Amino acid sequence: MDKKTINLGFIEKIPLGQGFCFIVEKDEIAVFRPRSGGLYAIQNRCPHRRGPLAEGVCDAQTVICPYHGHKFCLQTGKGSEAGEEVRVFPAREEEGEILVDIGT
Amino acid sequence: MNKKNLVVIGNGMAGARVVEEILKRTPEMFQITMFGAEPYGNYNRILLSNVLNGTDKATDIFMNPLSWYEEKGIKLHAGVKVIKIDREKKTVIGVPLTRNDCPYSSSNPSPANRQTVVEPYDDVIIATGSRPFVPPIEGFGGPGTFLFRTLDDCARIADYAANCQKAVVIGGGLLGLEAARGLLTHGVLVTVIEAAPHLMPVQLDDEGGRLLKSTMEAMGITVYCQQIVKGIEKKNGKISHLVFHDGTTLPTDMVVVSTGIRPIVEIANEAGLAVGRGIMTNDQMRTNDENIFAVGECVEHRGQLYGLVEPIWEQARTLADVITGMNPQAAYTGSKMATKLKVMGVELVSMGEKDPAGEKDEVVTYREPNRGVYQKLIIRGDRLVGTILLGQVQAYDHLLQVLKDGNSVSPDRTELLFGQQESKSLTDVLQMPDGLQICNCNGVTKGEIRKAIRKENCTSVLKVGLCTKAGQGCGSCKNVIFQLIRAYADDLSSDPKEHYYVPGVPLEKSRLIAAIKAKNLKSVSTVFQELAGGKEDAVSKVGLASLLRSTWNEEYKDERDARFINDRVHANIQRDGTFSVVPRIYGGVTSADELIRIGTVAKKYNVPMVKITGGQRIDLLGVKKEDLPHIWRDLGIPSGHAYTKAVRTVKSCVGTDFCRYGLGDSIRLAQEIERAFQGIESPHKIKMAAAGCPRNCSEAYVKDVGVVAIEGGKWEIYIGGAAGGTVRKGDLLATVETHEEVLKLVGRFIQYYREHAKYMERTYGFAERIGIDRLKAILIEDEMGICKRLDQEIQKAASTYVDPWKKEAELPAYPHQFEGPELVQVLQEAVNNG
Numbered sequence: 059m060d061k062k063t064i065n066l067g068f069i070e071k072i073p074l075g076q077g078f079c080f081i082v083e084k085d086e087i088a089v090f091r092p093r094s095g096g097l098y099a100i101q102n103r104c105p106h107r108r109g110p111l112a113e114g115v116c117d118a119q120t121v122i123c124p125y126h127g128h129k130f131c132l133q134t135g136k137g138s139e140a141g142e143e144v145r146v147f148p149a150r151e152e153e154g155e156i157l158v159d160i161g162t
Numbered sequence: 163m164n165k166k167n168l169v170v171i172g173n174g175m176a177g178a179r180v181v182e183e184i185l186k187r188t189p190e191m192f193q194i195t196m197f198g199a200e201p202y203g204n205y206n207r208i209l210l211s212n213v214l215n216g217t218d219k220a221t222d223i224f225m226n227p228l229s230w231y232e233e234k235g236i237k238l239h240a241g242v243k244v245i246k247i248d249r250e251k252k253t254v255i256g257v258p259l260t261r262n263d264c265p266y267s268s269s270n271p272s273p274a275n276r277q278t279v280v281e282p283y284d285d286v287i288i289a290t291g292s293r294p295f296v297p298p299i300e301g302f303g304g305p306g307t308f309l310f311r312t313l314d315d316c317a318r319i320a321d322y323a324a325n326c327q328k329a330v331v332i333g334g335g336l337l338g339l340e341a342a343r344g345l346l347t348h349g350v351l352v353t354v355i356e357a358a359p360h361l362m363p364v365q366l367d368d369e370g371g372r373l374l375k376s377t378m379e380a381m382g383i384t385v386y387c388q389q390i391v392k393g394i395e396k397k398n399g400k401i402s403h404l405v406f407h408d409g410t411t412l413p414t415d416m417v418v419v420s421t422g423i424r425p426i427v428e429i430a431n432e433a434g435l436a437v438g439r440g441i442m443t444n445d446q447m448r449t450n451d452e453n454i455f456a457v458g459e460c461v462e463h464r465g466q467l468y469g470l471v472e473p474i475w476e477q478a479r480t481l482a483d484v485i486t487g488m489n490p491q492a493a494y495t496g497s498k499m500a501t502k503l504k505v506m507g508v509e510l511v512s513m514g515e516k517d518p519a520g521e522k523d524e525v526v527t528y529r530e531p532n533r534g535v536y537q538k539l540i541i542r543g544d545r546l547v548g549t550i551l552l553g554q555v556q557a558y559d560h561l562l563q564v565l566k567d568g569n570s571v572s573p574d575r576t577e578l579l580f581g582q583q584e585s586k587s588l589t590d591v592l593q594m595p596d597g598l599q600i601c602n603c604n605g606v607t608k609g610e611i612r613k614a615i616r617k618e619n620c621t622s623v624l625k626v627g628l629c630t631k632a633g634q635g636c637g638s639c640k641n642v643i644f645q646l647i648r649a650y651a652d653d654l655s656s657d658p659k660e661h662y663y664v665p666g667v668p669l670e671k672s673r674l675i676a677a678i679k680a681k682n683l684k685s686v687s688t689v690f691q692e693l694a695g696g697k698e699d700a701v702s703k704v705g706l707a708s709l710l711r712s713t714w715n716e717e718y719k720d721e722r723d724a725r726f727i728n729d730r731v732h733a734n735i736q737r738d739g740t741f742s743v744v745p746r747i748y749g750g751v752t753s754a755d756e757l758i759r760i761g762t763v764a765k766k767y768n769v770p771m772v773k774i775t776g777g778q779r780i781d782l783l784g785v786k787k788e789d790l791p792h793i794w795r796d797l798g799i800p801s802g803h804a805y806t807k808a809v810r811t812v813k814s815c816v817g818t819d820f821c822r823y824g825l826g827d828s829i830r831l832a833q834e835i836e837r838a839f840q841g842i843e844s845p846h847k848i849k850m851a852a853a854g855c856p857r858n859c860s861e862a863y864v865k866d867v868g869v870v871a872i873e874g875g876k877w878e879i880y881i882g883g884a885a886g887g888t889v890r891k892g893d894l895l896a897t898v899e900t901h902e903e904v905l906k907l908v909g910r911f912i913q914y915y916r917e918h919a920k921y922m923e924r925t926y927g928f929a930e931r932i933g934i935d936r937l938k939a940i941l942i943e944d945e946m947g948i949c950k951r952l953d954q955e956i957q958k959a960a961s962t963y964v965d966p967w968k969k970e971a972e973l974p975a976y977p978h979q980f981e982g983p984e985l986v987q988v989l990q991e992a993v994n995n996g
Contacts (some may be wrong), residue, residue, distance in 0.1 A: 066986055073976045075687075075723025076730075079983035086983060093687055093698060093723070102983070110739050112983070113727040117700040124727045124735055126604075127634065129700075139631075 066156040069097075077121065079112035082160055087147055088112035089156060090121060090132055098132035099149035099158045105142045165193040168485075169254045169281050171244045171429065172289030173198025175207055176458025176474050178226055180287055183482035185234060186668040189695050191486055194236045195281045197256050199265035200312055201241035203228045208471060211337070211504055213316045214344030220313055242279050245270045247286060247433040249451060254281050266293035266311060268428060285453050285485060288430060288441060292423040292459040292469065297357075299332070299419070300393030306401040306416045307394065310341045311423075319418060323348035326415035330354075330404060332391055334361040336503055338420035342383050343505045345418070353384040353412065355404075357421075360387055365501050365512035369527075370550045373536050377508050377553070386412075423469055425460040438462045445493035447481040457481050464496050473497035479668075488669075488693070489677055498565050502558075509555045514565050515540055515548035523547075526575045530554075537579055544570040546578065559644065569936035591645045600642050603635020603887075611643060615650040623647065624660050663921055664706055666690070666699025671920060675713060684714050686724035704729070705921040708807060711843050712916045716962040722975055731980060732966045733790055734805035736783065741790060743769075743782040744804035745797055746840060749814040749832030749852070750778030750860075756799065763796045777811035777849065779804070787982050791974070794967035801841065801967040807922075808843045809912070812836040813851040815859035826871025828854035831901050835869075838905055839912060841966075842959050845919040845928075848912065863891050866925040867908050872897070877904050881911055881937070882929025890926045893934035896942055910941050910949060913956040 064082055072078040072091040079102045080087050086102035088111045100121070102112050109125030116122070120129050129138035135146040148159040168184075170177050173196050181194060198204070204226040212218040231238040242256040243265065256279040263271050294309040296302060306326075308319050323329060323345060331342045334356030345352045356363070360371025361378070375385045390407045394417055403413045425440035436442040436450045440462030447455050447463075457477045459469050468474060476494055483492035500513035518525050518540055526539040535553035539546060539561075545568055549561050557579050564571060564578065571578055594600075596609030614620040614629040623643050627633045633640045663671040667689065674693070683689050686706045690698045703724040711718045722730050733741035745760065760780055764772050770784035779802055785793060794801075803810050814832035818824035832852035839848075851862040853870045862868030864885035870878045876897050883892030896907055914937070919928040929937065939945040941952075974980060 062988070064986065064988055066984075071978060071984070073723060073978065075721065078978065078981075080986050081983050082986045083988060107737070113730075113735065115700050115703050115723070115726060117698040117703070120700045122700050125737070127631075 061159055061161045064158050064160055066158060069151050069154050069156055072156070075116070077112040077114065077116060079110060080158075082158070085160060087158060087160070088121075089149060089158065090116050092116060092118040092132075094118045097149045097151050097156065099147035100130060100132060100135055101145040101147075103144075104128055104130075105137070105144060106139065111144070166191065166284040167282055168192040168194045168285050168287065169283040170194065170196045170287045170289060171247075171254065172196075172287075172291055172458070172460075173200070173202075173204050173238065173240065174289065174291045174458070175204070175225075175471060176291065176460075176478060177287070177289035178204035179475060180289065180457050180478040180481050181234075181236065182226075183478050183668065184486055187482055187486040187488045187693075187695065189234075192285075194234075195239070195254075195283075196231070196236055197239045197242050197244045197254070197279075197281075199241070199243040199259060200314070201259075201261075202313065203230065203238075203240070205313060207311075208504075210310070210313065210316055211340035211344050213313065214310075214320060214341060215347045215506070216344075217506075220317070223313075237281075239279055239281075243270065244290075244429055245273070247288075247429055247454070249433055249454075252283055252453075254283055254286060255279070256281075266291075266426060268293065268426075270428075283453070285455065287481065287485075288449070288454065288456040288460060289458045290426040290429065290460045292425045294419065295422040295424045296419055297332075297391075297421055299391050301396065302394060302417070302419065304396070305399075308416070308418045310337060310418055310420050319345070319416075320348060322416055323350050326350050328353070328414045329416045329418065330412065330414040332417060332419045333421035334358070334385065334387065335364060335420065335422065336362060336501060338418075339378065339503065339505055341418050341420050342378070343381070346381065346383065350415075351384075352382075353386065353414070354378070355389050355391060355412075356385070356387045357390050358387065361385065362503070362510075362512070365516060366550060366552075367516045367538065370510075370512075370516075370536055370538065370552050373534060373552055374508070374510065377534055378505075381507060423459065425462070425467060427460060430456070430460075438465075440467050445480075445495060446484045446490075447477055447494060448484070455481055455485060463494065466496055468497065468499075470497075470499060470501065472500070483673070489673060489680070492673070500562050500565070509551070509553055511549070511551045511555045511558045513549050513562060514546070516550060517548075524575075526579075528579060539575065539578060541571065541575070546571050556645075563931065564933070567933070567936065569933045570939065572935065591642065591649050600646070601630075601632035601635060601639045603639075604631040606630045606632035608646065611646050612650050615647055621647060621651045622660050624665070663709065664699070664702035666697070666702035667694045667706070669693065671709075671918070674709070675917075678710065678713060684710065684717055685719035686710060686721050688719075708843055708845065708921060712959070715959050720975070722979070728805035730975075731787060731790055732801055732805060732970065733785065733787075738784070740784045740786055742804070743785050743790070743793055743797075744775065744779050744802040745799035746802040746836070747779045747799075747811075748836045749812055749829050751814070751829060751833065752780075759797060759799075763793055766796065767793055775804070777804075778813050779811060787980050790980050791971040794971040797967075800965040803841050806843070807846050808841050809836075809839045809848045809850070811849060813849075813860040813862075813865075815852075815854050815857075817852075817854040821854060823857060824854035824871070825873055826852075826854050826875070826877060828852040828860065828869075828871060831869060831877070831904060832860075834901055834905060835867075835908060838960060839909065839956075841963050842912065842916075842956075844912065844916045845921050846924045848915075848925065850908075861885060864889065865892065867911065868892055869904055869908070875899060877901075879904060879907055879911075882925045882934075884924065884926035888924075888926055890930075893929055893937075895934070895938060906953065907941065909956040909960070910952045911937070913952040913959070914941060916959075917952075917955075 075093040077088045077090040088102040089099045104123040106128050109123040113124045114121040135144040206223045209223040242258050244256040246255040257273045257276045294311050329345045329350040330353045331338050332355045334354045342352045342354050361374045392407045393405045403411045427437045430441040441456040443456050458474050480492045480494040483489040503510040524541040528537040538550040540548035546564050594608045598608045614626050618629050620626040620629050633643050661670045663674045704726045707724040767789050769782045773781040775781045812832040812835045814829045817828035848866045850867040851860040851865045853860045853862040862870050864883040868880040878897050879895045880892030881895045884890040
């Protein structure tokens with residue numbers, strides 16, 4: 059599959075400091091908007107028990123899964139538990155809108 | 163902003179710790195320069211004994227390698243000894259040492275032909291530590307004679323021992339015994355010489371000392387007490403024997419002297435600072451020069467010298483609070499001393515005083531000669547002032563807490579020594595099989611925990627938890643984890659983070675609240691800005707939100723991102739991403755109309771399950787996030803707070819309306835309590851109950867707060883009960899006559915718990931930690947004079963209570979609060995970047 063850049067709409071859709079889940083084609087993508095700036099997108103489902111990461115508490119580097127507290131790096135997708143990792147989608151903000159690259 | 167120059171003299175445990183504490187508070191405030199007389203980064207001096215006995219390699223005990231200093235922008239002069247503080251020019255002058263110079267020598271190498279190092283300062287911290295004290299012994303100082311203070315000392319002792327048959331350690335104190343045990347591993351015959359009538363004279367009484375002697379001898383170490391060494395005799399350039407004052411002799415090949423330590427104060431003396439036995443500081447760790455602080459073993463504080471790590475960590479925290487301006491009034495007020503002997507095969511703890519001070523002191527002893535167990539308590543006016551535990555130390559944690567808190571102890575003294583039956587002795591945890599599951603919430607085995615302790619260097623319950631998740635569920639296995647650390651870690655370093663309210667802000671709860679109030683911080687983001695160097699920390703957010711809300715009530719500035727999903731949408735998230743809705747049913751009494759309404763709502767929104775909860779309420783399970791505000795509006799019943807750390811439900815029994823046994827109107831009282839305190843946030847959930855008689859049908863004895871009617875028109879108030887992962891019967895706080903008095907005391911306890919419990923500490927842990935006697939003194943007898951304030955505070959919290967469902971059903975707290983995932987239509991052409 060080719061790489062596509064998808065426009066997910068206005069940045070204000072994501073409450074400051076939180077995440078929000080978008081379903082793009084078959085992917086559930088959690089996009090985070092940390093208070094300190096930047097925009098990060100990772101797969102929404104926690105590999106442990108499918109917890110919705112978009113509902114997790116986050117800071118500029120980490121999101122905590124609301125189900126069992128597993129943590130994931132927003133930049134690399136690396137998890138706190140051995141062998142756990144989530145997909146990362148390059149994301150950025152342009153003129154107040156959310157752009158995310160999907161595909162490979 | 164121009165950085166201030168901070169020069170730290172001493173790169174040992176105190177110096178490095180104080181720098182760490184400062185960097186945690188303000189990474190940008192100071193340009194830090196450190197001088198260390200030893201040619202290394204910073205290492206854990208406590209573990210020197212382990213290096214000597216081979217359980218640790220020298221490289222294992224480094225805490226901050228040289229690269230750490232670079233990363234933090236610290237200029238380190240390793241192997242440079244400070245010889246002068248010039249208070250006129252505000253400079254610190256050091257000279258480099260060679261391998262042959264002793265870093266703790268009391269004379270300075272002459273600066274001639276050495277390049278001196280001069281560093282300017284705005285502030286100085288002296289952390290020079292101490293040096294071994296050497297009694298007058300003829301012939302000490304040549305080859306084969308050693309002191310035991312540094313890594314290099316360790317290496318020299320081990321090297322020399324390789325070619326020896328016999329070694330003598332002069333000094334039967336803590337360090338001397340550890341050195342003796344270490345020498346044993348180098349295949350030499352070891353003898354310990356002590357001048358006092360028994361071993362460890364500072365920490366032990368006669369009997370304890372005698373028992374320790376036989377324990378050491380059972381290991382193969384010979385012990386002579388009441389012997390003073392006069393001189394060391396040599397033959398053919400080698401040590402041949404010791405000569406005692408009474409003329410007797412003892413053959414040996416080498417001698418290690420470990421007879422105590424003395425603060426290193428020469429530069430302070432020379433600079434004209436006030437020096438007693440150590441460098442004198444006030445409670446802010448300042449010397450008599452306002453720009454010069456001191457910390458650690460070199461300090462004399464309120465007439466006390468401290469040579470143990472815990473008080474020094476505490477000094478470092480205070481100094482960092484003061485010097486960074488985080489809390490200029492922070493005060494170190496001294497520490498109670500607790501010493502643990504780290505000799506493999508010996509369990510020994512001594513804290514506080516070792517002998518009674520007079521007739522009035524009560525001395526409690528327990529002896530079991532066969533197992534080498536000796537335990538002793540010294541109690542003065544109902545306070546524990548000293549403890550010796552030898553051979554069996556499982557009461558240590560509990561007693562240390564009791565000693566530190568200074569609370570009055572139970573009249574039944576056996577409870578002090580044997581009341582903590584839940585803790586396992588070290589032998590027990592050592593014998594557990596590796597495959598045994600310790601943490602039943604997260605399925606962590608003993609083997610995994612042991613590996614974390616040994617391989618990952620997790621020396622605190624918190625670190626083990628971060629590494630393995632053990633203890634991070636319900637927390638009831640934390641005690642066993644602690645025991646495992648005691649069994650497998652050589653250093654039970656108290657991780658300061660253990661005491662922080664949240665890991666991302668380096669302050670204990672009371673200090674954190676003080677800083678929050680002083681700086682008027684009303685939102686989680688401002689706390690990170692002001693108290694954590696601007697670094698937001700996800701793990702700390704929810705705890706801070708809870709604390710701020712309890713501190714400021716309606717003035718709290720809510721930032722929903724700092725709250726757990728449950729608290730963002732006032733419902734409990736379920737395993738499939740749906741939510742549960744539990745309306746408040748006061749005292750478990752509903753009505754036909756209310757039931758019909760709940761049923762109608764459940765049908766209208768296709769609620770998959772309608773369940774009766776354990777707390778006498780009705781749970782609507784499987785609700786979609788989008789439906790939450792609509793369901794709340796249709797129900798028209800306030801939130802039952804079943805999703806949050808707050809006052810939840812007050813169960814009741816049938817009371818007096820219908821029950822044949824009822825002594826008190828438990829239904830009415832339960833409803834009154836629930837209406838009075840509904841939804842008030844606290845460090846953890848608060849579940850309550852009212853029972854109309856001691857048959858306890860509503861299980862009031864095992865609630866965070868329970869009230870039970872007894873004959874004579876009275877109510878008993880129990881606190882700290884539990885019937886979850888931990889089962890505990892509550893402690894009787896008071897017996898009162900009226901509903902008003904019940905409400906007053908329940909509110910008072912809840913407020914005290916809100917102010918003093920750690921985040922996520924349930925009342926059963928809190929009540930045990932503080933102790934019911936202490937709680938009675940504070941809450942009933944008003945010993946601290948705070949009852950009136952507590953009553954006002956809880957009233958304030960109650961009067962500002964707003965039902966979140968009613969409020970946010972009409973108007974969401976923020977846009978998209980109740981929205982589920984958004985389906986995105988991909989319309990645009992693919993952009994091919996191939």
